Amino acid sequence: MWFTRSVEDVLQQFNVNPAIGLSEAEAKQRLATYGPNRLKGKKKKSILELFVAQLQDWLIYVLFAAVLITLFMGEYIDAIIILVVIILNAVLGVAQEIKAGNAIEALQKIASPKALVRRDGVVKEIDSEVVVPGDVLILDTGRYVAADLRLVETANMQVEESALTGESVPSSKDAGCILNDPQTPLGDRTNAAFMSTLVTYGRGEGIAVATGMQTEVGKIANIIDTETVTATPLELRLDELGKTIGKLAIGICLLIFGVTMWQGRDLAQMFLLSVSLAVASIPEGLAAIVAIVLSIGVTNMSRRNAIIRRLPAVETLGSVNIICSDKTGTLTQNKMTVQKYFTLEGEVAVEREKQNQATETGKLLAKAMILCSDATHENGEGTGDPTEIALLLLGDDLGLDRKAMQANHKRIGEYAFDSERKLMSTLVEEEGELTVYTKGAIDNLLRIATHVLENGRPVPLTDHHKKQFSEITDHMSDEALRTLGIAYRPVDAVIDAAEMEKDLILLGLVGMIDPPRLEVKSSVELAKCAGITSVMITGDHKHTAFAIAHMLGIAETIDQAITGQEIDELNEAEFAAKINDYRVYARVSPEHKVKIVRTLKAHGNIVSMTGDGVNDAPSLNAADIGVAMGITGTDVAKGASDMILTDDNFATIVSAIEQGRNIYNNIKKAVIFLLTCNLGEVIAMFITLLLGWEAPLIATQLLWINLMTDSLPAIALGMDTGDPDVMKEKPRDPKESFFANGAGGRAIAGGILIGGLTIFAFWYGYYEHGYTPFDKNVPAEVLKNARTLAFMTLVACQLYYALAMRNAVKSIFQVGLFSNLYLIGAIALGLLLQLVIIGVPFTQQAFNLHMLDRNGWLMVLVLGVVPLLLNELYKLYLRLRQA
Structure with missing residues (x-):
């Protein structure tokens, strides 16, 4: 038991010098031997498990039922297409989940706790996962303990251990204590600190004696998985919206099935059509799109700090x-900078990163500040309080050799800073001589100092001296400078902390600022x-x-x-x-x-x-x-x-708010686009069947359209570039309806327009061959032509309409036609796939299509851009009204 052994035994056991720590080579070797310093988490799901999970949805069950029905009817091509749709949806879902999981893992790695360790004689901050047994850990207030430690040094240190012991009161620690009873409870092991506990006061150092699952917290946790995936409020709202729309769509489809049954149509075909329409009209992609847009947005935000x-x-x-x-x-800037210092020789300005001329008193002041500090600064990197780091850099600016100074001076005692005294003192030995250095609030130093350094020698501190220091302190404060005083005292022998801050000789003070x-x-x-x-x-x-x-x-x-x-x-x-x-x-x-x-x-x-x-x-x-x-x-x-x-950085908060607004707006664009497209499909099907016409789209065509619009275009809208004017808007009311500010009206109007144009294209497919949809005994090729026109027009309307959804007021040219290459690519790919389907004989037959003539293509081209053009005209009207 490490707590029953002396510090020397522990150091010998781990073969480590606490003043130097492990070498990087030794730490690497031990990491390979002992493994990462982390608790075992829940096993990740395999790709197969993720794939099966994607199929466990009631909509998918409906589609599987449709597959069985089509097989029973002998419609093997339809069954294959529906299966392909199911598999593609599942593959997309798995890809999104893997991407989100990777993003979360990356973020967890960035946000993982850090540990201060001493390696090769240098204090550095490392990921807690690479801490190994034998590492020398430095502990300060507010830092979690990264491993189980045998403490080797403590200064007024207290640790909150309620996670392990249940005790709400912090436990005081004493590195010098040796416990003889191997059965000593965790809460009474005053010379040890444990992984996942929190230092609440003081400081200390310890040797890592156990890491990962070998720690005390690891022993009581077979599996720890603190991160649970929960749906966001937005995802919950959209899920409820999807269910509501789904119920309405199923109601409409049941109505259609009832009407068509009353009309005497083929029941098996109408059942398959109704099921397909239900699936097509339910925006089941909402939650997936929200998840992927959020994960992409969050990852991008992490890249921007x-x-x-x-x-x-x-x-x-x-x-x-x-x-x-x-x-x-x-x-x-969190870079406290000493701009000037004051001694009785006068006020001296300091220029950062330049060699400044300093008197012996000025150099003594800087030396005292360095030796009364817990901070470090090496190779441009510092640890510790920014104020103390600034004092180290003051020594550099005044030409002091800090390395040589620290090598020749040994700290043998200290009186740690606390908020009541507002002072810190150290007892330092140099070539057999002992000196106390005390720094802190100048008012407190003036109360306890008895002498002041004047013309190179100590003289009694008078009221005149105190007035000088008070006036210069007020003057510096008026310049927004933070002041810090320093004093010293030679002593003949080692003294305890209570005796350090007596009979001090005041040296001077410094004025610092942390520049904006x-x-x-x-x-x-x-x-x-x-x-x-x-x-x-x-x-x-x-x-x-x-x-x-x-x-x-x-x-x-x-x-x-x-x-x-x-x-x-x-x-x-x-x-x-x-x-x-x-x-x-x-x-x-x-x-x-x-x-x-x-x-x-x-x-x-x-x-x-x-x-x-x-x-x-x-x-x-x-x-x-x-x-x-x-x-x-x-x-x-x-x-x-x-x-x-x-x-x-404060600027990063404002940037994050801007990104947060744009992410929300992008999700809203994608959702409104989906609802508009799905509403257009429902309207086209419902109106035509209600009129007694043939269905303008068959089941496989509906499923294909659903796959097209519910994937790439919607996701591309979710990845839209940010609106540079989003920060000119007022903050969004968190209780604001998702369909506020005309979004609901746009979705309904757009759905009616797309549905109406699809119906017109279906009618035109009859008309150009001399028939109407009301006619009986229409040739099969005429019906196929009409359905092809409806199919191509509906997809073209939806793809082009995605461009209009990028901004509710600005035109596509104001936002930049090619500023979202993902969307341009999604539209181009969608159009290309449409050409492949209609141009390749196998897919043409599978989807019951045929090649359009010149008039047909012209009609698709004209009707396809109508929703985009009308939307752009409406946005022009809005801009003119706002002008």
Whole structure:
């Protein structure tokens, strides 16, 4: 049992030096030996299982019944065609499911937890799956433990282990403790940390002693599959819509069957026709198209730095009207930069990535900042707090050799930072001499320091000195600079933490700023044009927060800023009445964030909230869209979020909203197109049979048309290029009907038009040979000609009509005729397949068609473009009316 052994024994067992860690070569070898550090998931379905699952649908059962009936009737070609349709539908479904599964796996890999490890003497962040036994893991607040560890170093460290022990109170950890009882319960193993638990306070280091299924959580989980596939609200609505339309279609088909039976037609043929019409009229492709469009859209969003963890978030994105954003790293570059420092020698400006001249006092200040830090920065990559990284880079800018300094200085004690003291202290040994370095809030340092460095030597700290430091602090704060003071103290012997922060010698302070991201200002303006209000919520000071917000166009006056303390002074009614007046919330706690989000939602707003820390999880859960930071975000924040930003950029949120709106619009286009086409088929069949005519389309033709329009054109519409003007529209009401803004009327009008043109083409097929559909004893070739005209016209109308569906107001030339090559390709392929069917003797006979004459082709060409032309004229009318 690792917890019963000393740290030295564990290190010897795994043959690892904690100061260096494993080498990359050794880690690779151990990964091959022990396997990936992950729990076994549910076995993936085979392609055969996926294929069989696609056949388990009541519509498919109806088609199988139709196959048996046609075989019994001796219509073998019809039976083969229906079977081909069934198989093609199933193959398309399997392909879509595999594609969606691959997309989800890719997203899971991107969003997987990370682990900080020390390898080859360098601290780096790696995927938790490649952690191996013997790895040295570095733990900090808000990070999930990536493997079972024997702790080798702890500093005020606490771990929340309720997932394993059921204890809601975090467990304190002590690396130096050795437990003698091998039966010690998990909750009492104070020198160990376990996979999937969460560090809630302090920091530590540990050696990985077990990974994957060998961990404690692995032992109690034979199969863990935390990701369950659930239908989104949109998919559920469309599924219900499909069922409703299906019931109506079946009702119409039963009516048709009843009417044709009363008319004395061939019952077997009419039954097959009715079944085929029912299948053709039910948009069973809705759910599949929504799934594939969502998966493609989400994958594309991930390429643009927005990982959607929950598909319903895509729908909600289109309705967001308030973005609550953290300041640091999201609105700013998350690259704290020291712009100036101050000692009693004066204020000195610092230019980043340039060699700056510095006095000995300035270099001592930078040295103290470096040695009182837990951050690292190597080869352009840093770990730790951005403020501390900025202080390391200050040393680089002042010409200090950090590597040599860290090699010659050994930390032998520390007093970790906490929010009450707002200080951090380290005890460092250099060539036998001991020095305490303390950094933190300048106000706190002024209270505990007794001396100040002046002209290279310590002198007593006077009120005049304190006034100088207070004035320069206020001056820097007015420039939106964050200030941080530093002090030191030589000591003769090792002292405990409580003694470190006494009799300090004040060195000076630095002024830092996290500059605004250059692209954020334009994104804030774009969001404003889209009816979206941007709000800053930060723990920073009020004036600093407002200064950044004002630069970015989020706030106009200081009256639009409020602090957490000021929120507490308002009762709920007063706060609710004033909340729309505020654009900046400063010095807020996690409770304040939740209160802000809930109050905004109570006003009917759809709220997006960003966060990166453990304490942000409640507000991320409370928001309609919780957005976690992918770079600086803790694992718990990512776990509570709906979306993860891989670049921690506010502009990405606005971009994701734009993409979310376009994805929803694309789904809507595809659905309205499907309903329009299916309605046209039903109308053409219902009206002609009601009039006592022959059916304008036979069963196999209906099934073919259904396969054509329910697949490639609809999916291509779902993959349409985004409308560049979508952010000029107001946010969509989440309760808005799917057929709002005239979409329902367009579907009905389009269906009636396509159905009417199909009926006219059927009539013309009789007319050009001197007959009418009302005539009896019409030659078979005339009927075949009429059906061929109806068949070709219906498909042409639907394919060309897809072009008109790309935008409800803009013409096809405004959106770009060739800007959606998928749709152009789908239309071209559809027309080519139609020519193949009518031109190849075998398929011509199978579908009961014949080659059209010149007039017939002219009629198909003219009638096919009528829906597109009329739709374009209607859109022209709408544009003129809006002008």
